[in-house]
Amino acid sequence: MNQKVKKDKWVYTQCHRCQSECGLRAHVVDGVCMKLEGVADSSVGSQGGVCPRGMAGLQVLYDPNRLNYPLKRTNPQKGIGEDPKWEKISWEEALETIAEKTKTAYDDDPSKIIIQHGIVAGNQIIPYFFVPMMAILSNEKGGPIHINAAGSMCGNMGHYLNSTQYGAFCIFPDFDYCEYMIVFGTNAANGGFQQWATHNCAQARRRGMKMVVFDPMCNSAAAKADEWIPIIPGTDGLICMAMLNVIVNELEIYDVEYLKGRTNASYLIDIHTGKYVRNQQTGKPYIWDPVSKTAKPYDDYDIKDYALEGTFCVEGRKCVPSWVLMRERFLAYTPENVSERTSVPPETIRRIAKEFAMAAQIGKTITIDGKELPFRPVATYNIRSAGTHKNGFHTLFAMDLLNQVMGAANVPGGVVSAGVECWGHPDTHRPYLACKAGKDGFTQTAGKWLFPEGGFWPFRDPQKPKHDLEEMFPTAMEMLWVNAADRMEVLEKANLRTRHEVLINYATNALMNGPSPKIREAFYKDIPFVVDCDIYSNEFNEAFADILLPDACYLERDDWMGIQHSYHNIPTGVGQPWCFHTSHHVVEPMYERRDMAEVVVELAHRMGLTPKLNGYYNAELKLEGALALKPDEKIQWEDLCDRACRSHFGEQYNWEWFTEHGFISWPKKVEEVYWRPFKKDVKTMVYWEFMLNAKEKTHEIAVELELEDYWDWDVYQPMPEWTPCDAHLADETQYPFYTFSWADTFHSNSNNQELAWIDEVSVSNPYSYFVNINEDTAKKLGLKTGDHVKLESAAGYMVEGYLKTRQGIHPQCIGIMGVSGHWAKGMPVARGKGIHFNQLIDFSIRGMDPLTATVDILVKTKIYKIEKQGEGHEAICCAGGIRGGN
Numbered sequence: 001m002n003q004k005v006k007k008d009k010w011v012y013t014q015c016h017r018c019q020s021e022c023g024l025r026a027h028v029v030d031g032v033c034m035k036l037e038g039v040a041d042s043s044v045g046s047q048g049g050v051c052p053r054g055m056a057g058l059q060v061l062y063d064p065n066r067l068n069y070p071l072k073r074t075n076p077q078k079g080i081g082e083d084p085k086w087e088k089i090s091w092e093e094a095l096e097t098i099a100e101k102t103k104t105a106y107d108d109d110p111s112k113i114i115i116q117h118g119i120v121a122g123n124q125i126i127p128y129f130f131v132p133m134m135a136i137l138s139n140e141k142g143g144p145i146h147i148n149a150a151g152s153m154c155g156n157m158g159h160y161l162n163s164t165q166y167g168a169f170c171i172f173p174d175f176d177y178c179e180y181m182i183v184f185g186t187n188a189a190n191g192g193f194q195q196w197a198t199h200n201c202a203q204a205r206r207r208g209m210k211m212v213v214f215d216p217m218c219n220s221a222a223a224k225a226d227e228w229i230p231i232i233p234g235t236d237g238l239i240c241m242a243m244l245n246v247i248v249n250e251l252e253i254y255d256v257e258y259l260k261g262r263t264n265a266s267y268l269i270d271i272h273t274g275k276y277v278r279n280q281q282t283g284k285p286y287i288w289d290p291v292s293k294t295a296k297p298y299d300d301y302d303i304k305d306y307a308l309e310g311t312f313c314v315e316g317r318k319c320v321p322s323w324v325l326m327r328e329r330f331l332a333y334t335p336e337n338v339s340e341r342t343s344v345p346p347e348t349i350r351r352i353a354k355e356f357a358m359a360a361q362i363g364k365t366i367t368i369d370g371k372e373l374p375f376r377p378v379a380t381y382n383i384r385s386a387g388t389h390k391n392g393f394h395t396l397f398a399m400d401l402l403n404q405v406m407g408a409a410n411v412p413g414g415v416v417s418a419g420v421e422c423w424g425h426p427d428t429h430r431p432y433l434a435c436k437a438g439k440d441g442f443t444q445t446a447g448k449w450l451f452p453e454g455g456f457w458p459f460r461d462p463q464k465p466k467h468d469l470e471e472m473f474p475t476a477m478e479m480l481w482v483n484a485a486d487r488m489e490v491l492e493k494a495n496l497r498t499r500h501e502v503l504i505n506y507a508t509n510a511l512m513n514g515p516s517p518k519i520r521e522a523f524y525k526d527i528p529f530v531v532d533c534d535i536y537s538n539e540f541n542e543a544f545a546d547i548l549l550p551d552a553c554y555l556e557r558d559d560w561m562g563i564q565h566s567y568h569n570i571p572t573g574v575g576q577p578w579c580f581h582t583s584h585h586v587v588e589p590m591y592e593r594r595d596m597a598e599v600v601v602e603l604a605h606r607m608g609l610t611p612k613l614n615g616y617y618n619a620e621l622k623l624e625g626a627l628a629l630k631p632d633e634k635i636q637w638e639d640l641c642d643r644a645c646r647s648h649f650g651e652q653y654n655w656e657w658f659t660e661h662g663f664i665s666w667p668k669k670v671e672e673v674y675w676r677p678f679k680k681d682v683k684t685m686v687y688w689e690f691m692l693n694a695k696e697k698t699h700e701i702a703v704e705l706e707l708e709d710y711w712d713w714d715v716y717q718p719m720p721e722w723t724p725c726d727a728h729l730a731d732e733t734q735y736p737f738y739t740f741s742w743a744d745t746f747h748s749n750s751n752n753q754e755l756a757w758i759d760e761v762s763v764s765n766p767y768s769y770f771v772n773i774n775e776d777t778a779k780k781l782g783l784k785t786g787d788h789v790k791l792e793s794a795a796g797y798m799v800e801g802y803l804k805t806r807q808g809i810h811p812q813c814i815g816i817m818g819v820s821g822h823w824a825k826g827m828p829v830a831r832g833k834g835i836h837f838n839q840l841i842d843f844s845i846r847g848m849d850p851l852t853a854t855v856d857i858l859v860k861t862k863i864y865k866i867e868k869q870g871e872g873h874e875a876i877c878c879a880g881g882i883r884g885g886n
């Protein structure tokens with residue numbers, strides 16, 4: 001019998017369907033990928049497993065609805081709902097057109113170009129798109145405008161705080177030792193955690209770690225917790241402040257030694273100005289030494305002790321340690337007076353506060369690898385949600401102070417930084433990152449893992465804006481205000497209106513994943529030339545793109561580093577080795593799909609910018625000597641991956657080695673994980689004095705531009721204070737429901753719903769595509785599961801969907817899964833399913849957090865039954881929901 005021998009191989013790569021970037025092995029038979037499975041021994045992501053989203057990656061590869069050829073728009077009309085009337089074109093035509101229009105704008109004024117990207121999209125080469133594009137398209141006249149389309153609705157309010165306090169983009173509880181974790185408003189079992197964290201959290205729970213979840217919905221994190229405490233959205237900061245009051249002022253439990261030596265709690269504050277009393281020669285803030293009874297600069301070698309209490313006179317000014325002011329600030333927040341607003345009983349707040357403080361075991365130590373360290377096994381945790389409000393920064397500030405007063409920062413059991421202290425691979429000492437004491441003694445982060453480009457502290461001063469207002473928000477990581485309702489009004493007032501000529505968009509469906517598509521429509525329609533590179537024809541490109549490029553997906557491309565390696569997904573803990581995966585194409589890109597990283601190389605070549613691009617890569621990837629790219633050498637992508645690996649790990653660890661082994665791993669040192677006790681001069685800020693200077697400078701610019709009415713100036717405070725976000729000010733009788741979106745387990749980005757397996761699960765799930773409301777509330781309103789309802793916001797935005805009643809949601813709340821409700825023709829599986837929550841968000845400059853430019857995603861609505869889908873329908877698109885009940 002003549003039996004055909006099949007070509008059978010396994011390929012190491014990585015999943016890029018979410019930020020976890022799990023290691024994958026792909027089984028390929030005769031050039032067809034048959035199966036994806038996890039990589040045993042990897043500490044990254046699922047640590048050997050693959051989640052349902054990852055398994056559905058096969059459908060990303062073989063989806064018949066994927067883009068396969070370059071397309072151009074033939075319908076001159078742009079906007080939501082317009083049919084682009086795509087026409088197939090050659091790559092040559094596409095690249096020539098893009099290069100010519102971009103070069104013209106670059107030569108004239110680079111700020112006429114916008115570089116826009118997303119966070120996670122199934123293609124995931126964002127670092128190889130926007131960073132080099134920003135670099136090569138900058139010249140002496142300036143640089144392009146950068147937009148991270150979803151960033152300011154993500155962890156925007158937290159990353160600067162994390163960087164300043166912990167030196168890291170992301171922070172996590174130390175699951176190896178934590179004994180009491182409080183989660184605020186994050187569905188930590190999926191959306192909020194990387195998969196390694198979910199695994200380690202589950203192990204910590206098995207070990208006995210207590211988990212308390214404050215959340216308006218009993219989501220999958222709350223369902224796995226010891227205690228779910230329903231809370232009114234946007235009030236988490238009140239709970240934290242009341243807990244701080246109970247712990248500090250009533251129980252008087254706090255880590256005195258930590259506060260004295262490792263924070264600025266002892267820095268002397270002028271009681272009239274709120275600013276540090278500084279040494280007039282050196283500018284260094286003073287502390288009071290109660291032993292010598294003198295004021296000394298904070299880093300004086302001869303400090304015997306630090307005063308946390310008392311009133312002093314230094315440099316002719318009456319002053320107190322900042323800790324005195326902090327304690328006074330907390331006094332205003334008692335469990336009794338925050339109870340009504342949060343809906344959490346005062347006795348619950350007191351009990352949780354006491355449990356948390358007692359669990360911290362202040363004074364206790366632990367010995368790990370022969371090193372005796374403070375043991376503080378408590379942690380608060382949040383990413384997004386609780387902070388995605390106008391009061392977001394102050395909420396997270398208060399939340400972190402709970403850790404700080406317990407001394408639980410970068411010590412065993414507390415909150416630890418992801419990948420900020422790394423001494424590198426033993427052979428090369430790369431990548432090397434180390435925190436140090438910066439201005440005024442505070443944590444100066446070395447940068448992100450593999451991108452040690454400098455940290456966030458000290459903040460830059462606010463500047464008078466040149467094109468947009470971005471320069472006025474030095475504490476904002478992402479600035480989405482280009483999509484604000486009042487943007488044009490503000491630009492005209494400030495005489496700043498810029499005409500953007502070219503938008504290059506990569507891997508973000510900016511109409512779906514940001515606020516207010518209707519407002520965004522006006523902005524994007526105004527741009528004469530829009531290029532998009534994606535794997536689907538979606539809502540954004542159908543509305544605005546002139547040219548649409550078919551991107552290779554992550555299973556069709558090589559990648560020496562995923563974006564999240566440098567930001568999010570570095571497992572913490574001594575038992576979690578450093579682990580560095582590479583991605584390798586499982587199959588060659590099908591049809592005419594191309595890898596965007598290579599498209600960037602080609603565009604640079606056509607625009608005569610290859611030397612700039614090569615210079616960027618030489619610097620960024622540390623390509624030196626024989627590894628360095630020559631100025632005019634055209635980059636071959638696999639060759640660049642090879643050089644990057646050799647540069648970081650040594651000659652023997654070349655691309656071939658990584659192709660064979662998939663990842664490299666080496667042990668972590670205790671000093672890398674719990675770095676703070678080893679760096680006695682590095683301090684955190686419990687009192688953010690610099691906010692007062694930031695306020696003065698920002699206000700000065702705003703007055704000059706006649707924009708001061710757009711800011712809420714009271715939020716520039718050195719200590720946390722809770723203020724209501726706009727939803728809390730809406731008319732309670734007309735719009736009684738706090739309406740929010742939540743992260744479902746099976747979804748991690750807006751194109752996930754296009755995958756048939758995920759769709760099948762979501763359709764079967766009784767909650768995913770429905771308007772979720774409390775069962776008792778629904779009864780009072782005469783509503784039931786399956787009713788077709790309309791939600792109307794105070795600002796007049798509306799969506800429709802089908803109702804699902806449940807007990808596990810706060811009676812004053814309505815929950816909608818984000819992001820669903822697609823309407824693009826190019827996404828036929830997802831189309832018409834679920835509700836597009838973001839249509840309810842009324843995004844304005846006055847409505848965002850002025851400190852971090854975070855979009856407030858809480859909406860106050862009314863709800864009522866409508867008989868027929870589409871009746872009185874003023875929403876932008878279908879926003880339909882699927883019919884059904886339980």
Ligand code: SF4
Pocket residue numbers: 015016017018019020021022045046049050051052053054055195748
């Ligand atoms: S979707 Fe995320 S968690 Fe799931 S396998 Fe992929 S990277 Fe891992």
